[in-house]
Amino acid sequence: MLDSPPQRHREPAIARQHTEKPTPIDADEPWMRALHADTGYLLYRLGLRSGQLFNTFLQESGLRLRHYAVLRLLATCEGALQRELSARLGYDPSAIVGLVDDLEKLGFAERRPAPEDRRSRIVVLTGKGREFLRDTDQAGRRVTDELLTPLAPEERETLHGLLLRAAGNGLT
Numbered sequence: 033m034l035d036s037p038p039q040r041h042r043e044p045a046i047a048r049q050h051t052e053k054p055t056p057i058d059a060d061e062p063w064m065r066a067l068h069a070d071t072g073y074l075l076y077r078l079g080l081r082s083g084q085l086f087n088t089f090l091q092e093s094g095l096r097l098r099h100y101a102v103l104r105l106l107a108t109c110e111g112a113l114q115r116e117l118s119a120r121l122g123y124d125p126s127a128i129v130g131l132v133d134d135l136e137k138l139g140f141a142e143r144r145p146a147p148e149d150r151r152s153r154i155v156v157l158t159g160k161g162r163e164f165l166r167d168t169d170q171a172g173r174r175v176t177d178e179l180l181t182p183l184a185p186e187e188r189e190t191l192h193g194l195l196l197r198a199a200g201n202g203l204t
Contacts, residue, residue, distance in 0.1 A: 142156055
């Protein structure tokens with residue numbers, strides 16, 4: 033009988049050094065200068081990178097960023113109907129059903145009868161879901177730190193304030 037190698041404690045992916053850095057963009061190419069002049073494109077690229085980093089962390093738990101968004105929203109309320117989750121997050125209603133199913137299987141959320149209409153079901157964050165969110169707080173800060181490394185603390189605050197204002201313009 034072969035001895036199995038000793039079990040090592042696995043460090044969360046977000047804590048490991050990212051070996052797959054994106055290829056630097058050659059800003060001198062004319063087509064890239066045009067894209068870099070487009071703020072919407074830059075926000076899109078930053079959002080993609082943020083999602084990639086956070087999904088790398090979440091993959092060990094079996095979740096994706098979309099699951100995390102549902103959990104974060106549920107942490108701000110006493111429960112929500114699936115259609116409310118869909119409207120507030122901007123996700124297709126059928127996607128919400130699958131996301132909530134996944135969260136229920138993990139014990140992070142559960143469906144309960146709605147207090148005002150027992151025929152309806154609300155989705156509620158469980159204690160295990162709250163614990164998971166607490167455990168991800170530091171990882172979220174690491175993702176933000178990695179994304180915003182080039183910015184000074186004051187610039188980060190300014191960027192955050194500007195994004196909040198822009199998000200308040202129909203994105204919330």
